[in-house]
Amino acid sequence: MTLIPVCSLVDFPEGARKTVNVGDTPVTVLHVGESYYAIEATCPHQSGPLGQGVVLPKLEATFMGAGKRLVESFSETDLTISCPWHGWEFDLSTGAHCGDPEVTLSTFEIVEKKGELFLKAP
Numbered sequence: 001m002t003l004i005p006v007c008s009l010v011d012f013p014e015g016a017r018k019t020v021n022v023g024d025t026p027v028t029v030l031h032v033g034e035s036y037y038a039i040e041a042t043c044p045h046q047s048g049p050l051g052q053g054v055v056l057p058k059l060e061a062t063f064m065g066a067g068k069r070l071v072e073s074f075s076e077t078d079l080t081i082s083c084p085w086h087g088w089e090f091d092l093s094t095g096a097h098c099g100d101p102e103v104t105l106s107t108f109e110i111v112e113k114k115g116e117l118f119l120k121a122p
Ligand code: FES
Pocket: 043, 044, 045, 046, 047, 048, 049, 083, 084, 085, 086, 087, 088
């Protein structure tokens, strides 16, 4: 495991984003609410800037059966990031595409040590 420096905790307020490289792969680090996330920055669809995408609560739908309406609500725990080019959405924690389980991006853990943030790379 390798710790890749991101920046100082004080320089990364809520809403901040920064891209670091894990080998040759750009990874966007985000501070959302009280949590830190790190996900591959490039969209697998057509290489769009996924790391610049909008972060929203995950939309969850429940099929209530034939002839009944679909119930939709926003998750209180799970977040998605949406690619600004064509809207592909990914779970911010797992990297899984929201509609195609065959498509998954790498995500990474962010740790804090002595006031500095680091990305844990394998
Ligand atoms: S490049 Fe990201 S959705 Fe198309």
